Amino acid sequence: MLRYRLFYVCSIILMFYLVQPTEAQITAPWEVDALKAIRGSLIDPQGYLNSWNRGDPCMRNWSRVLCYNATASDGYLHVLELQLLRLNLSGTLAPELGQLSHMKIMDFMWNNISGSIPKEVGNITSLKLLLLNGNQLSGSLPEEIGFLPNLDRIQIDQNHISGPIPKSFANLNKTKHFHMNNNSLSGQIPPELSRLPSLVHLLLDNNNLSGYLPSELSKLPKLLIIQLDNNNFSGTSIPPSYGNITTLLKLSLRNCSLEGPVPDVSGIPQLGYLDLSWNQLRGPIPSGQPASNITTIDLSHNLLNGSIPGSFSGLPNLQRLSLDNNNLDGSVPSDVWRNIDFSGNRSLILDFQNNSLTNLSNPLAPPANVTILLSGNPICTSPNQLNITQYCQTTSVIVPGGSESNSTVCQPCSTDLPYENVPMSPIPCLCAIPLYVDYRLKSPGFWDFVPYEGQFQQYLSSGLSLSLYQLEVSNFMWEEGPRLAMHLKLFPNRTAFFNKSEVLRLRGMFTGWLIGDSDIFGPYELLNFNPGWYNEMLPDRTKSSLSTGAIVGIVVATFAAAAFLSSLITLVILRRRSRYSSSKKRSAKRIPMKIDGVKDFSFEELSHGTNDFSDSALIGQGGYGKVYRGILSDGAIVAIKRAQQGSLQGSKEFFTEIELLSRLHHRNLVSLLGYCDEEDEQMLVYEFMPNGTLRDHLSVRSKEPLNFPMRLRIALGSSRGILYLHTEADPPIFHRDIKASNILLDSKFVAKVADFGLSRLAPEPETEGTAPGHVSTVVKGTPGYLDPEYFLTHKLTDKSDVYSLGVVFLELLTGMQPISHGRNIVREVVAANQSGMILSVVDNRMGSYPAESVEKFAALALRCCRDETDARPSMVEVMRELEAIWEMTPETGSMASLSVTMEPSNTATPSSGSRMASSSANDHQYNMSSSDVSGSNLLSGVVPSINPR
CATH class of the missing domain: 3.80.10.10 (Ribonuclease Inhibitor)
Structure with missing residues (x-):
């Protein structure tokens, strides 16, 4: 009887709320x-x-x-x-x-x-x-x-x-x-x-x-x-x-x-x-x-x-x-630099290679900041020209990277919120929460940004009405165009927090193009504005009183809340009897499974490790859901893929993916650490590595560009991981999406292959004991890396991975994207090789390199990228040739400090405390395979249903 009285009272309250006048619509x-x-x-x-x-x-x-x-x-x-x-x-x-x-x-x-x-x-x-x-x-x-x-x-x-x-x-x-x-x-x-x-x-x-x-x-x-x-x-x-x-x-x-x-x-x-x-x-x-x-x-x-x-x-x-x-012929000019002020890290590149220059107008005596390139000119073979050997080497130009700040050494900021030290704060060791802005100069008027970095900070901080210390260029990178992309941090003024109105003001300055144009920096564009944690959690402290409309709103909201709570109580009473049966149905949908080495995390633990999945922990997203940087209870840093509802297409596929990845144990493969499966939440937990993707290091003009031994070492590590998939995984696996953004680098630049969302198991043996050489499947992968024969026939083989890996090798060699402005990297390098100019396409950020080793590496890459499947080497042959190139390459011995080893393929699995790569120096900029046309990412994708052996 009491329950019906309660229902009656709740109904009256709800009706009272519903008959209140509704807000008039005043938008057109x-x-x-x-x-x-x-x-x-x-x-x-x-x-x-x-x-x-x-x-x-x-x-x-x-x-x-x-x-x-x-x-x-x-x-x-x-x-x-x-x-x-x-x-x-x-x-x-x-x-x-x-x-x-x-x-x-x-x-x-x-x-x-x-x-x-x-x-x-x-x-x-x-x-x-x-x-x-x-x-x-x-x-x-x-x-x-x-x-x-x-x-x-x-x-x-x-x-x-x-x-x-x-x-x-x-x-x-x-x-x-x-x-x-x-x-x-x-x-x-x-x-x-x-x-x-x-x-x-x-x-x-x-x-x-x-x-x-x-x-x-x-x-x-x-x-x-x-x-x-x-x-x-x-x-x-x-x-x-x-x-x-x-x-x-x-x-x-x-x-x-x-x-x-x-x-x-x-x-x-x-x-x-x-x-x-x-x-x-x-x-x-x-x-x-x-x-x-x-x-x-x-x-x-x-x-x-x-x-x-x-x-x-x-x-x-x-x-x-x-x-x-x-x-061009005649003399090499010897005084181009005579009026240049080389202070402020200024430098000058004079590239006169591959002309017909025959002599010097005067002896060359350039300052240390001047690089002169003369290879391919007759002057370099003339016996009468002395002391120019250093200018005749086949070498490359390195663009200076960013400068490091000389801020005071401070104690680490509190970790309960995403605080950072403000580098140039007038208040020593101030900790604050910055805004993160991705920003790009679309047509800069310079070739080297370093001498202009201070001027840029002055220009942009002034345009945003900020003090100079509130703006930090955390890193920058040259992109095709050339265009200059930057990751910026904006800090609040002498306090730990921005208020909401200031966040909105700064966003409006960028999105409304209210920052004045600059002659030297040219037009800009906003790539991303990430207020992160503040947008949802920081109060707007600029208002000190409530308007009449706000008070009315609070009153109306109070009635609404009362009606909602009353209805909720009623529903709880009426549905109490069905709770047990609903719970049984929900638990019946779960597929219980215990896998050695893969932890079943609770939602509460992963939520706590990401500050309730706040935007400040967000490091990537795609059609599959979002990826967060998390800290587990034992202090381990991990990457957590939280699938959006429906993206993993059911529990069977979710657990199949876990079961498959749990069987891959190799130091050159990214490791799955665990998962969470609670009602509507499905998450995968991966190791986290600090040195980003290979694609980042090939495109970013950083302070330490990858030299040839480093690139060769990355090629070796990637190949070991793929060889393991083809020959030692049980059952063997075709990766199907090998690309530079799916090769990650740990703290010692050890390469690890990632993203098994498109992977397929190798074919099972037939009744007579032999296995077909291919899997017939819908074509998936990333343009520029796709095996042409797989694209035409839909027959996926181990040589399809070899082709994609060959494209990665060409990226290591040239720094080019696989497809850029209609140009295909394979065709470009093939054309250079056929004309006898293979060294002309070598990445100019690599520094000096041994020509013979580079030529052999290029030849191997081109064999991997042959159109005919049978003409490509196997992964065993690829590994054998890479190791031979490594042995003949000078300076590889100096890589010992970077833990270069030639261990066999069945190396141990990384520990749970290891890390997974981020796409830049800043965790908040983690953007995993955002260009993948299939929607698959490093932590995404569903492995097709399989019957594990």
């Missing part, structure tokens, strides 16, 4: 409908947009939707910004975007959105920032975008957009930034773009543009950067009028199939960067002296003749002069 109704349609066309695996179905968008603060503070003349609030940066969204862009007609910022950057750009975007006449870069968009550019009267910036780079640039874009009178690089745009650059009065940055590199270079671009009154690299303007020349663009800071036309003479740029007073390399330019180099602030001149890989002009002497900011691979 058509915009509410538009937001719901936009949400409906997107796939949101992480649930960031779940709030888009609750109440009014502007009054209820829908996630990532910013509104105007006041109602418009129509009596409604309107959407001001959509901030959907890096949310792992896919799906398409809804045409209803055009109904957000008051919006100023549309930010969908760095997601996986596909489909085309809706023409309805052209209806948003208030739009200032159109930010769609870093997606999978395709189709052509809508003509309608060309009629947006207030557009300041169009960023569609790093998509798959094709077709011509619409002539209507010549109507964008307020647009300053055209960032359309890294797409598939084709056709002629419209000469009509010369009508744009505000354009400062024209970035169209890495497309399929053709035709001629419009001379009319020289009429643009404010143009600062022309960057058109890697297009195909075959048979055309550079207009001489480009030498009259007095505002120009950077002219980059690398690899554009251009012919004709080099233009005279001496009339461009502020030119800082000139790159005309990899064309078919002919004739002499103009004698006019470039601007005094120029840092980079690259005229390499052309057909230039004549002598090196004396105008290159006396340039005080010059960092690199590249004239290699031309037909």
Whole structure:
């Protein structure tokens, strides 16, 4: 009887709540409908947009939707910004975007959105920032975008957009930034773009543009950067009028199939960067002296003749002069460095290799910071030239890395929260929680960042209204372009925490492009803004009192809470009898299993080790879920993959993956330490290593680039791990996704193969005792690493892994990506080898190396990458050849301190205290195989159902 009375009371309370007046919807109704349609066309695996179905968008603060503070003349609030940066969204862009007609910022950057750009975007006449870069968009550019009267910036780079640039874009009178690089745009650059009065940055590199270079671009009154690299303007020349663009800071036309003479740029007073390399330019180099602030001149890989002009002497900011691979003759200049101030870690590279230089104008006596490269010139074989041997070696150029801070030695910060020492704090040994920002310079005006690092910190901290000590460049890396990516830390001012309003202010500065442009640093882009822990846990301390609306909200919330609790109590009473049977059903779904060496962790232990899976512990994510850096109760640091619901497709597959990985024990394979399986939670726990992925070390211009012995050692370790999979695992395994980002490096740079999400068991023996040589399966893997024969026949073999490993070897050799801007690493190296120029593709960050060992390593890599399966070596043969190359390579003996051993394949399993690799020097930047097109990652994927032996 008591239970029914309680139910009656609860019902009355609930009815009282339900009849209260609801909040009036004051966002424009058509915009509410538009937001719901936009949400409906997107796939949101992480649930960031779940709030888009609750109440009014502007009054209820829908996630990532910013509104105007006041109602418009129509009596409604309107959407001001959509901030959907890096949310792992896919799906398409809804045409209803055009109904957000008051919006100023549309930010969908760095997601996986596909489909085309809706023409309805052209209806948003208030739009200032159109930010769609870093997606999978395709189709052509809508003509309608060309009629947006207030557009300041169009960023569609790093998509798959094709077709011509619409002539209507010549109507964008307020647009300053055209960032359309890294797409598939084709056709002629419209000469009509010369009508744009505000354009400062024209970035169209890495497309399929053709035709001629419009001379009319020289009429643009404010143009600062022309960057058109890697297009195909075959048979055309550079207009001489480009030498009259007095505002120009950077002219980059690398690899554009251009012919004709080099233009005279001496009339461009502020030119800082000139790159005309990899064309078919002919004739002499103009004698006019470039601007005094120029840092980079690259005229390499052309057909230039004549002598090196004396105008290159006396340039005080010059960092690199590249004239290699031309037909230049005469004397080697001996005073290019005479006016350069080499303080502040400044250096100068003079690359004159592979020309016809025959003598010296004067004896060479460069300062220590000057590197001169002369190999491939007759002067290096002339008996009359003395003391130039050091300049004639086949060597490479090493880009200086970042500088270390000289901060005071302090006690470690508390570990209960993600504190760090503030390096240059005016308060000694201050501990604070930073914001992490990934930031990239899209067209920097220099070749070496080190001399400009202090100036950059001053520029950016000032632009953000921060004190200089609040900004730290934790590391930086050069990327294809060249572009300069950085990991930044922003620290609060003289306190341990940012407040919420300051976090929002800083984010708005980056996402609204409110930081002023810089001549030397060029345009920038925000790659990621990670407030992490603070976004959810730090209170907003800027408000000291509550408004009337807030008080009303609290009262309403109180009633709601009371109604909810009352209903909950009722439900508990009514369902109490069924609890036991539900518990039995839930436990029946579990598949009990005990595996030696693999621990069954509790959810509570893993939650505690990651601070309740806070964003500050997040080190990677993908379609499978998220990966966290965790600290176990025994102090061991681990990587924890927490699968999102449904990604592991059921308990059977989950336990099958555990069972498979638990049987792989080798020092060159990443180890599974344990798992968690509690109701809806499924997690895998892996060892954690501090030195990142191989891909990171090949792409990052760090203080310690990998030399050849280190690279050869990594090749040996990777091969041992794969040989174990093929010959000693029981049953043998085909990895199917070998790539540089799946080869991890521990604290001693021992290589470990990771990510068995796509792996397949080798075929079982047939009745007569023999096994087929392949597994027939759907093609999966990563473009650039795929075995061509497997791709065509769907027959996966051990030689498929050999092909992928061969591509990794080519990456070790060249530093190149497998596929970059339409160029395939295998074809590039094969072409160099066939022309007898194999050493020309060797990574210039490797330093000096033994040519014979490198040539043998290149030959092995190319044999691994042969199209025909039978022509490739087996893993046993690969190991035998690598060991022979190791033995013949000088300096490998000096690697003993790095624990180089030649032990057999069945080495012991790493201990549970070992670590798993992060993708950078900072754990928070852990990004595991984010480019994997299959969605599989280091800790992801489901091994197909198997019957273990």
